Amino acid sequence: MRNLLTSLFILLLSITITTAQSIQLDGFITDSLQNPLVNTNVIATPLQEVNAQIKFSISSSKGEYRLKLESNQSYLIEVTHLGFKKIMDTLQLSQDLSKDYIMVESTESLEEILIEQQMAVIVKEDTITYRTDQFKTGEERKLRDILKKLPGLEVDREGNVTVNGKPVTKLMVDGKAFFTGDEKLGVNNIPADAVDEVEALDNYSEVAFLKGLEDSDKMALNIKLKDGKKKFIFGDIETGAGVEDRYLVHPKLFYYSPKTAVNAIGDFNNTGQKSFTIQDYLDFEGGMALALEDQGAYSRLYSDDFSQFLRQDDFIFNKNDFGAASLSQELGGNFSLDAYSIFNKSKLRTQTLEDFTYQTTEAPDESREQSNKNDLLFSISKIKLRYDNNDDTDLRANTNFKYNTAEAQSLLNSEVGNTNRFVNTNTQPENFEFLQTFNLNKQFSYKHTLKLEAEIKSEDQTTDRLWDFNQPLFTELIPLVDEGDEFRLNQLNQKEVTNLSLNAKHYWVLADFHHIYPVAGVDYFTFNLNTLDEQILNDGSTTSFESAGFNNQMDFELFNASLGFQYKTQIGELVLRPGLVVKNFNWNVSQFGDELVNDQTAVLLPEFYAEYEFKTSEKLRFNYNRYTNFGNSSNYANRLSLQSFNQIRRGNENLQNQIYQTSSLLYSQFNMFKGLFYNARLSYTHRESSIRNQTQIEGIDQISTSIFTDLPENTYNVNGTINKRIPNYTFTLGGNASLSDYSRIINDEVLDYESINFGYNAKVTTRYDDWPNLETGVRQSFSRLNSDAIDNKFTTLSPFAYLEYDWEDFIFKFNYDYNYFENQTTGDVNRFEMADASLFYGKEDSAWGFELSATNLFDIEFKRQNSVNEFIVADRRLFIQPRIVMIKVIYKL
Numbered sequence: 001m002r003n004l005l006t007s008l009f010i011l012l013l014s015i016t017i018t019t020a021q022s023i024q025l026d027g028f029i030t031d032s033l034q035n036p037l038v039n040t041n042v043i044a045t046p047l048q049e050v051n052a053q054i055k056f057s058i059s060s061s062k063g064e065y066r067l068k069l070e071s072n073q074s075y076l077i078e079v080t081h082l083g084f085k086k087i088m089d090t091l092q093l094s095q096d097l098s099k100d101y102i103m104v105e106s107t108e109s110l111e112e113i114l115i116e117q118q119m120a121v122i123v124k125e126d127t128i129t130y131r132t133d134q135f136k137t138g139e140e141r142k143l144r145d146i147l148k149k150l151p152g153l154e155v156d157r158e159g160n161v162t163v164n165g166k167p168v169t170k171l172m173v174d175g176k177a178f179f180t181g182d183e184k185l186g187v188n189n190i191p192a193d194a195v196d197e198v199e200a201l202d203n204y205s206e207v208a209f210l211k212g213l214e215d216s217d218k219m220a221l222n223i224k225l226k227d228g229k230k231k232f233i234f235g236d237i238e239t240g241a242g243v244e245d246r247y248l249v250h251p252k253l254f255y256y257s258p259k260t261a262v263n264a265i266g267d268f269n270n271t272g273q274k275s276f277t278i279q280d281y282l283d284f285e286g287g288m289a290l291a292l293e294d295q296g297a298y299s300r301l302y303s304d305d306f307s308q309f310l311r312q313d314d315f316i317f318n319k320n321d322f323g324a325a326s327l328s329q330e331l332g333g334n335f336s337l338d339a340y341s342i343f344n345k346s347k348l349r350t351q352t353l354e355d356f357t358y359q360t361t362e363a364p365d366e367s368r369e370q371s372n373k374n375d376l377l378f379s380i381s382k383i384k385l386r387y388d389n390n391d392d393t394d395l396r397a398n399t400n401f402k403y404n405t406a407e408a409q410s411l412l413n414s415e416v417g418n419t420n421r422f423v424n425t426n427t428q429p430e431n432f433e434f435l436q437t438f439n440l441n442k443q444f445s446y447k448h449t450l451k452l453e454a455e456i457k458s459e460d461q462t463t464d465r466l467w468d469f470n471q472p473l474f475t476e477l478i479p480l481v482d483e484g485d486e487f488r489l490n491q492l493n494q495k496e497v498t499n500l501s502l503n504a505k506h507y508w509v510l511a512d513f514h515h516i517y518p519v520a521g522v523d524y525f526t527f528n529l530n531t532l533d534e535q536i537l538n539d540g541s542t543t544s545f546e547s548a549g550f551n552n553q554m555d556f557e558l559f560n561a562s563l564g565f566q567y568k569t570q571i572g573e574l575v576l577r578p579g580l581v582v583k584n585f586n587w588n589v590s591q592f593g594d595e596l597v598n599d600q601t602a603v604l605l606p607e608f609y610a611e612y613e614f615k616t617s618e619k620l621r622f623n624y625n626r627y628t629n630f631g632n633s634s635n636y637a638n639r640l641s642l643q644s645f646n647q648i649r650r651g652n653e654n655l656q657n658q659i660y661q662t663s664s665l666l667y668s669q670f671n672m673f674k675g676l677f678y679n680a681r682l683s684y685t686h687r688e689s690s691i692r693n694q695t696q697i698e699g700i701d702q703i704s705t706s707i708f709t710d711l712p713e714n715t716y717n718v719n720g721t722i723n724k725r726i727p728n729y730t731f732t733l734g735g736n737a738s739l740s741d742y743s744r745i746i747n748d749e750v751l752d753y754e755s756i757n758f759g760y761n762a763k764v765t766t767r768y769d770d771w772p773n774l775e776t777g778v779r780q781s782f783s784r785l786n787s788d789a790i791d792n793k794f795t796t797l798s799p800f801a802y803l804e805y806d807w808e809d810f811i812f813k814f815n816y817d818y819n820y821f822e823n824q825t826t827g828d829v830n831r832f833e834m835a836d837a838s839l840f841y842g843k844e845d846s847a848w849g850f851e852l853s854a855t856n857l858f859d860i861e862f863k864r865q866n867s868v869n870e871f872i873v874a875d876r877r878l879f880i881q882p883r884i885v886m887i888k889v890i891y892k893l
Contacts, residue, residue: 036063060673140192159184164670194229242886314878424468449507527633675725772805793824830864849890
């Protein structure tokens with residue numbers, strides 16, 4: 001590994017030395033009154049070499065510009081700024097030169113200026129427009145190749161995009177969402193020659209007339225197509241075959257016209273490639289917006305049965321059959337239709353070895369060996385009908401269907417001391433969800449705008465689970481009938497959810513800098529839970545555990561009415577938005593038809609938002625909110641339920657609504673002239689009251705009970721990123737730190753914990769047209785969890801390197817990761833290396849391409865992972881697929 005990193009460093013250094021001979025042209029750009037002109041475009045176009053790279057600069061707030069030019073090369077210098085006449089100059093430099101330009105106001109109309117000048121970059125309030133022809137050099141194949149060359153934009157290997165350090169959350173083509181807005185899909189597939197302009201839209205709002213009323217922190221990209229590409233088909237078909245009967249078929253087809261867009265994607269492989277990931281699933285369900293609005297809902301979504309399957313990234317075998325299609329159609333009369341459907345069928349095989357050290361008891365260490373066979377079927381469909389006249393009315397009706405089913409077989413062997421326990425589990429979850437939403441945004445006048453949202457949700461979920469054990473479990477709680485060396489248990493879990501909600505918000509403009517937004521809403525929620533735990537005897541009969549406190553029929557009903565307001569004002573460059581909402585909750589809990597709880601409470605939820613704009617590129621934001629939610633409804637079921645061979649859980653009908661407060665301070669700044677972007681964020685979360693588990697541990701067995709507690713819990717976070725871009729390099733440095741102090745009740749004792757995590761990442765990326773490009777860096781993290789009884793310290797170190805060389809008709813890629821882990825408390829060390837490589841061949845004017853690829857080059861058997869919590873320290877070996885070598889053929893439409 002050391003030799004490899006040394007070679008890569010020498011390669012990077014040699015490239016730097018070879019290309020370091022450049023000349024600097026700098027100066028100031030002013031108007032005739034000597035006032036600096038900010039965001040002026042300065043473009044240097046080589047006159048001698050046809051395919052040479054253009055040089056670009058955009059002036060700073062002081063009017064300063066700077067260009068790095070090749071010595072003794074003739075350049076055409078073009079200086080453009082909206083409202084001023086273009087300046088054209090020709091230079092050939094052999095040494096550094098400072099030269100100022102004075103621009104003269106134009107008498108032409110704005111439209112004439114735009115047509116004639118075609119500025120490379122236009123910065124206007126929350127929108128940055130890039131004319132991509134000014135940055136193309138001819139070898140670009142996909143949209144991602146263009147985006148990498150635009151100032152302020154960064155694209156990672158997966159296709160995630162950031163603009164001035166801010167992540168893009170939506171991608172559009174000519175104003176229409178590209179396949180549900182997934183930016184990675186568009187970035188990796190849209191052909192470069194079809195792109196005319198790229199618009200970066202900060203504080204993006206989907207409803208035009210809500211801009212300036214509705215606070216949004218979203219960043220969107222809008223790709224404008226060339227006139228000759230307004231109606232075209234593009235895509236490719238990729239097929240491959242490899243060792244050990246590996247195969248891949250990956251067709252992608254996209255059709256675009258001014259009124260119709262059709263996208264279709266298929267992916268059939270047994271190489272482990274996932275076309276639908278856990279992050280995709282969370283994004284479809286609301287993503288980070290949902291996490292910020294309702295942490296409880298986001299947490300439940302992240303841990304549901306379907307998410308458990310998607311989160312498995314390390315496996316010994318994975319077969320996927322994936323299909324997705326979307327349609328976007330303008331129907332006329334301001335009506336449009338958007339629809340998509342996603343289908344995924346997969347087979348997943350995993351194997352793990354785990355060593356557990358228990359920290360809260362004197363139990364001996366445990367070793368586990370587990371293998372899993374998971375077969376999954378998942379589909380999600382959405383239909384959206386929208387009426388939008390772009391002036392004062394936006395009406396949408398969205399219908400969502402989601403269905404998933406699976407069969408999971410688990411074989412587990414647990415060894416504690418001289419005792420071996422075998423557990424075989426067969427789990428069959430099935431879930432159907434229907435969601436209907438209606439959204440109305442209506443602007444009656446400049447002063448009055450109404451926003452209405454209605455939602456109807458229905459969900460049915462059933463999980464059947466069959467357990468086989470070779471030893472009795474929790475003998476003091478579970479009345480097992482001993483019939484020999486095997487015990488068979490049957491478990492059924494059924495959930496039904498119904499949710500009806502209506503929310504309204506009135507945007508009332510009292511004056512230009514004084515707004516008041518009254519808000520009101522009602523929400524009705526029901527949750528029905530039926531559970532069954534029973535033993536299957538040798539003769540096929542069953543014996544129920546109901547008399548021992550298992551099994552349940554629980555009904556949870558919650559009604560919520562809210563009323564409040566937000567007040568928004570602006571004082572100079574300072575925007576303030578305080579608010580206050582009062583929520584009144586009525587809920588009841590019934591069990592086996594008997595009402596156990598009928599309660600009511602009211603909660604005041606203040607909020608405060610402030611934003612100060614030093615200038616267009618520099619902002620400071622503060623946000624404070626008090627939140628409340630009722631957590632997972634299953635927590636209110638007060639009877640026992642078997643969770644695993646060594647875990648039993650009991651709910652509590654006397655739980656109440658959790659309350660927590662969050663505060664955050666965000667500072668961001670970008671300077672296109674210097675190619676410098678940085679942001680920093682501080683946050684603090686305090687839980688006033690929460691639903692937690694009180695745990696009893698005996699040996700390795702755990703019994704947890706849900707409790708409502710005001711035990712203190714605080715979390716402090718700080719993170720930041722600095723990104724510096726010079727003509728052929730990008731340097732990135734990031735860091736994060738978090739501190740949590742909290743308490744847990746274990747074996748009737750309140751234990752105080754402190755968790756500390758901090759780390760950094762640093763990388764450098766080259767940006768050459770004729771040389772290999774290298775992205776190399778390091779990630780390191782440190783963590784500590786301690787209390788009066790335990791003290792655990794860990795560190796991880798991960799150097800990485802990614803090499804890409806585009807040479808004539810060949811593209812070579814090599815990816816390397818080294819992982820080092822050390823338990824600083826015990827001195828245990830784990831390390832492993834991962835590497836992938838590929839070689840692509842395809843002529844630029846040919847539809848055919850060929851690729852040879854290899855994954856897991858070192859053919860390692862497993863990855864090592866370590867984790868720690870209040871109970872155990874775990875060392876895991878996750879077995880992975882062996883080396884896969886494939887030959888692929890790609891046909892491009």
